Amino acid sequence: MTREIPDIVIGRLPIYLRELIRLAEDEGKINTSSHELGKRLGISSAQIRKDLSHFGEFGKQGTGYHINYLVTQLREILQLSQEWHVAVVGAGYLGHALAHYHGFEHRGFRISWIFDSDPEKIGQQMDQLVVLDVANLEKVIAENNVKVAIIVVPASHAQEITDRLVAVGVRSILSYAPIHLAVPAGVEISYSDPVIQLQRMTYYL
Amino acid sequence: MTREIPDIVIGRLPIYLRELIRLAEDEGKINTSSHELGKRLGISSAQIRKDLSHFGEFGKQGTGYHINYLVTQLREILQLSQEWHVAVVGAGYLGHALAHYHGFEHRGFRISWIFDSDPEKIGQQMDQLVVLDVANLEKVIAENNVKVAIIVVPASHAQEITDRLVAVGVRSILSYAPIHLAVPAGVEISYSDPVIQLQRMTYYL
Numbered sequence: 401m402t403r404e405i406p407d408i409v410i411g412r413l414p415i416y417l418r419e420l421i422r423l424a425e426d427e428g429k430i431n432t433s434s435h436e437l438g439k440r441l442g443i444s445s446a447q448i449r450k451d452l453s454h455f456g457e458f459g460k461q462g463t464g465y466h467i468n469y470l471v472t473q474l475r476e477i478l479q480l481s482q483e484w485h486v487a488v489v490g491a492g493y494l495g496h497a498l499a500h501y502h503g504f505e506h507r508g509f510r511i512s513w514i515f516d517s518d519p520e521k522i523g524q525q526m527d528q529l530v531v532l533d534v535a536n537l538e539k540v541i542a543e544n545n546v547k548v549a550i551i552v553v554p555a556s557h558a559q560e561i562t563d564r565l566v567a568v569g570v571r572s573i574l575s576y577a578p579i580h581l582a583v584p585a586g587v588e589i590s591y592s593d594p595v596i597q598l599q600r601m602t603y604y605l
Numbered sequence: 606m607t608r609e610i611p612d613i614v615i616g617r618l619p620i621y622l623r624e625l626i627r628l629a630e631d632e633g634k635i636n637t638s639s640h641e642l643g644k645r646l647g648i649s650s651a652q653i654r655k656d657l658s659h660f661g662e663f664g665k666q667g668t669g670y671h672i673n674y675l676v677t678q679l680r681e682i683l684q685l686s687q688e689w690h691v692a693v694v695g696a697g698y699l700g701h702a703l704a705h706y707h708g709f710e711h712r713g714f715r716i717s718w719i720f721d722s723d724p725e726k727i728g729q730q731m732d733q734l735v736v737l738d739v740a741n742l743e744k745v746i747a748e749n750n751v752k753v754a755i756i757v758v759p760a761s762h763a764q765e766i767t768d769r770l771v772a773v774g775v776r777s778i779l780s781y782a783p784i785h786l787a788v789p790a791g792v793e794i795s796y797s798d799p800v801i802q803l804q805r806m807t808y809y810l
Binding site: 440 | 615616618619620622623624627647682684689691697698699701702703705706708713714752753755776777778779783784785793795797798800801805807808809810
């Protein structure tokens with residue numbers, strides 16, 4: 401995949417997709433416009449048209465976008481037509497919350513495995529999953545050709561787990577550990593740290 | 606607070622701060638350089654110098670930055686010298702995880718209240734907190750002059766809770782609900798949706 405399209409554009413596509421699905425499923429709409437979508441998302445309609453123009457011509461002057469068609473196209477662009485099986489590493493409170501979160505369904509992902517190193521957690525049931533021994537991480541990842549993982553281990557273990565995941569083929573990592581992680585080229589990493597997000601906002605208080 | 610400094614610059618300051626604290630506390634370092642910091646964060650040293658130059662002159666040619674001094678300055682800029690008391694709305698799995706998360710301490714925040722509407726959850730103990738009735742949300746927020754809140758309610762309730770928080774003075778909201786929320790000018794909102802983050806990455810797979 402080339403990097404000709406800016407990362408920031410790619411980053412907005414899932415937000416458009418989420419709002420389009422909402423328009424269709426929750427509000428029963430068939431068509432929308434860049435104007436309507438932009439107003440709902442606080443993004444200019446010109447920005448939305450420009451972002452989508454990287455990938456083709458999805459709307460018509462006057463009638464706007466056919467929502468289901470645009471949803472299908474965005475899912476294809478983001479490679480969400482298939483369902484990605486996701487490994488979660490760490491079965492603490494947050495891993496537990498992720499295992500029980502049903503927001504992944506129908507959005508392209510399924511949490512299929514959860515790992516921990518704590519003997520008291522291994523074998524425990526979490527929603528539909530049983531906590532696996534992290535000693536078997538490489539085996540499970542390799543056998544199932546897993547490409548996507550979520551890290552919810554303490555900062556002190558996050559780099560080691562990242563290295564192990566990458567070594568057996570994981571290419572997309574979402575990390576909740578409050579630490580910057582080093583990954584080789586070709587591996588995407590994304591972070592979620594509530595404190596970083598809160599600190600950015602207190603500047604404006 | 607003026608918007609003269611780009612949001613994206615403000616967004617990087619907490620990341621610098623986190624890494625500086627790591628260098629000092631975990632590795633015992635006294636000084637660092639924009640080069641070292643940049644290498645660890647995958648950000649160019651020129652970018653770091655440019656970002657920091659918005660706020661003053663923190664380093665010296667040759668000796669670089671004195672870490673403790675820069676940490677103190679960044680904390681002041683981000684208004685983290687005080688501790689912000691945070692209200693969490695929603696005591697589901699994720700609210701539970703947040704209540705037990707000790708990563709807020711020493712980073713400027715303390716989860717001081719957690720609310721829910723479920724009679725079975727109200728009164729329940731979560732780490733140091735007792736789940737409060739969301740009917741008392743406005744009273745608690747107003748009496749304690751709370752400015753910062755975290756929303757972990759279902760998408761269907763997130764806008765209503767946002768409106769209620771904003772009406773009684775909350776100005777910084779971190780939302781885990783998978784929905785775009787409308788807030789008036791002067792209120793900062795930040796989102797955390799693991800699916801949006803994963804979807805951005807599958808594009809590159």
